[in-house]
Amino acid sequence: MQSRTSHARAGRPRSAAADAAILAATRAALVELGWSKLTLQDVATRAGVAKTTLYRRWAGKNELVVDAVAELFDELRLPDRGSLAADIEGVVLQFAAILARPEARSGLMAVVAESTRDAALRERIRMSIVDRQKRLVVRGRERAQARGELPGEDDAAAAARTADLIFDVVAGAVVHRTLVSAEPADEEWVRRFTQLLLLGLGEAARTGFAGAAGERGPDGKDARGRDG
């Protein structure tokens, strides 16, 4: 009823320390067991907490894992390395580093899979992870536009669409490389990916992009560009 006014809550307050302990325990369990073998009882035991406490704060395994994984992505920072290419490479490498950690690998795809049948979970993922990191794309474009590397954008809706597209391409490519192709997204790969993203396949053809990572001169050209 009223209860919202001055002193809303009587009784013992929830332990603040428990939340952090539970999320950390969740990540530890993800590392050791992976998503499918992770049990809430195990998480509770690791956190030194009763299962009840856990259920009082999260609806279930999926919600808990989303929150535990989301914290990992908050480490992402947009570096300022002076050029759009370098900035992209920097942030993609960070993203790849996070996806190289087992707690992210195992947890992220699992909750995405679950979210295909659970709109509330999908929304939670979007809010906790996707939209929170999309800021990096927006901020990076702004910086590139300020540098004059990319043209200014008048249409806000079109700008948002483009940001979404870039985010899907970048995040999707790194995730697919890391988890599906199961190959490391190392510096070499990130350089080639960034080049593709910035120049496109057609441009790459003209500049001999395809196999030239190590041989590239300071002008970005290599000796093989003259073929065909």
Add this chain to the structure above:
Amino acid sequence: MQSRTSHARAGRPRSAAADAAILAATRAALVELGWSKLTLQDVATRAGVAKTTLYRRWAGKNELVVDAVAELFDELRLPDRGSLAADIEGVVLQFAAILARPEARSGLMAVVAESTRDAALRERIRMSIVDRQKRLVVRGRERAQARGELPGEDDAAAAARTADLIFDVVAGAVVHRTLVSAEPADEEWVRRFTQLLLLGLGEAARTGFAGAAGERGPDGKDARGRDG
């Protein structure tokens, strides 16, 4: 089919019809229940088969779902629409259509998630799905090279690396758009993605890419040739 081995197997042979029935039942269960609520008993019942028959042929839920989903991707065909851009758009749209089906959405990411902790499963996914579809990229590049849209490739290793990169970018972007961003990969999005892939961000900047979908000529060619 096989029967190549001369030493005739004793005992009753395995029912060939059962395999197809089981995979179809698996997809039906994925549609109705999703991966996490799918049970092998339920699949068996739908297929009119005993649970033992199922376990005799697949090691578990993951392996079964990989095979059931893999069949979906075998529908993919590389169209010949006359230009690289149109070919890419065609195949990406097909890929998006598959990912729009609930049996693929729910199953694919789940097995990828599981594969992060199971090397055998990872290999099975690679063989049954990834490598089987990577042929589309290879075939598409060959065709574009034959048309002169892309330069020829001398170095086979470099070509393979580039095919891998393109596959990760294309598949990753569509998957991310569809499952993580949870937005449809419709014709509009596919056109914009293909443009980004072919021209790159920088080129796009020069040619007014971001809002330029409608400005493209009817032959599918654009101002790309003008750069210098």
Add this chain to the structure above:
Amino acid sequence: MQSRTSHARAGRPRSAAADAAILAATRAALVELGWSKLTLQDVATRAGVAKTTLYRRWAGKNELVVDAVAELFDELRLPDRGSLAADIEGVVLQFAAILARPEARSGLMAVVAESTRDAALRERIRMSIVDRQKRLVVRGRERAQARGELPGEDDAAAAARTADLIFDVVAGAVVHRTLVSAEPADEEWVRRFTQLLLLGLGEAARTGFAGAAGERGPDGKDARGRDG
């Protein structure tokens, strides 16, 4: 403040009602299905209880059935009919009545069979059934000795050995008659058995026991009194 036990048991206490419901359900299932077709899931369902609850309290089917059957034998009472012969007949008839019930017939021999390969089960049977009912023999002998029908016993060890022997003979004969020979241990048979037990074959020979069953007068007395 604390209960008698040093460390107060944490957690929800076990439902006392469940035990009784489970044992009753077990007996009902024995009646309907017999031992070999009885399933723990069925017992649980009958008792309105989860299978886990059942496994939390009993190690398996055998232990459960021992307890369920043991309760039946607790109905046995030593009547005081004034003479040793009448007392024996009374208790043997009760024993036969229990063995005529399908839940006892089906359950008892099955757990005895299992116990031949399971020392713990054997001990459980001994404690729950055998030793609990052996008291009847001990008490009956004491009463007969008090009446002067049997001589007093100084040697406790010898007395115990004799009690064991009598118990094996009485219980064994009734069980064998009922389950192996599959004939009813009715009043007629019990009378003849008691006579054999008290007089022996040799004595019976002297008193014309063997064919005398039908010659006994309506007062239930026979030529036994003539001996000496």
Add this chain to the structure above:
Amino acid sequence: MQSRTSHARAGRPRSAAADAAILAATRAALVELGWSKLTLQDVATRAGVAKTTLYRRWAGKNELVVDAVAELFDELRLPDRGSLAADIEGVVLQFAAILARPEARSGLMAVVAESTRDAALRERIRMSIVDRQKRLVVRGRERAQARGELPGEDDAAAAARTADLIFDVVAGAVVHRTLVSAEPADEEWVRRFTQLLLLGLGEAARTGFAGAAGERGPDGKDARGRDG
């Protein structure tokens, strides 16, 4: 390919050796595994035979075990030791020796338990085991009557009833001692049992049966003779 050359023999005849091998394998499996863990597949493998062969000859586990166990009891022989007491002791010791063997212990009670719900099995047990051994009682009485130890018997029906009673008492006591009380039916026990059987409790009291010969008065009388 075509077998029309000689139609004198219609199909492959059943292997005669298989039956013996299967029954021996059954007993071996009973020794190692006991009744409840014995599987027909295991028996078939031990016998070097296919499961099909087994099912073609026996209806199931119970029938097979009855036959396997019945063979054991065919070893029983009625010795001629010169007196009824000695003859009884001899045959009871043989019976006890068979029940000391694990294949009998485990199998016998199990099939008896099963037979409580299966009339056909009950009949098979009666024919294969019970009636076959009851001959020992009949023969023993005849011999004792010939010796003058027991009176002759006019009434055939009464004689059969008495034989049944004695058989139940003897077999029941040994089985109970061996399997339920789980104590060995050794010479000492057999002697005491035979004494009880021949003299009865009352007579035993008079002759100092109970093992306490020196402690009891030679008259050993009790009040029983005076009742009625």
Add this chain to the structure above:
DNA sequence: GCCTAATCGAGACGGTACGTCTTGTCTTAAT
């Protein structure tokens, strides 16, 4: 310094799926 009420650890509870095992039948090819 009490009172009150939500929290806590603990663990029992009703469900349900797991992956394995056994049963008894059926289908092969071989004898």
Add this chain to the structure above:
DNA sequence: ATTAAGACAAGACGTACCGTCTCGATTAGGC
């Protein structure tokens, strides 16, 4: 026709986890 081999439908096994529910024992703030 019988055999060995083994696939098959059916279904119980005992274990594990889920999410809920009691318990008794803390804790804080409000009085």
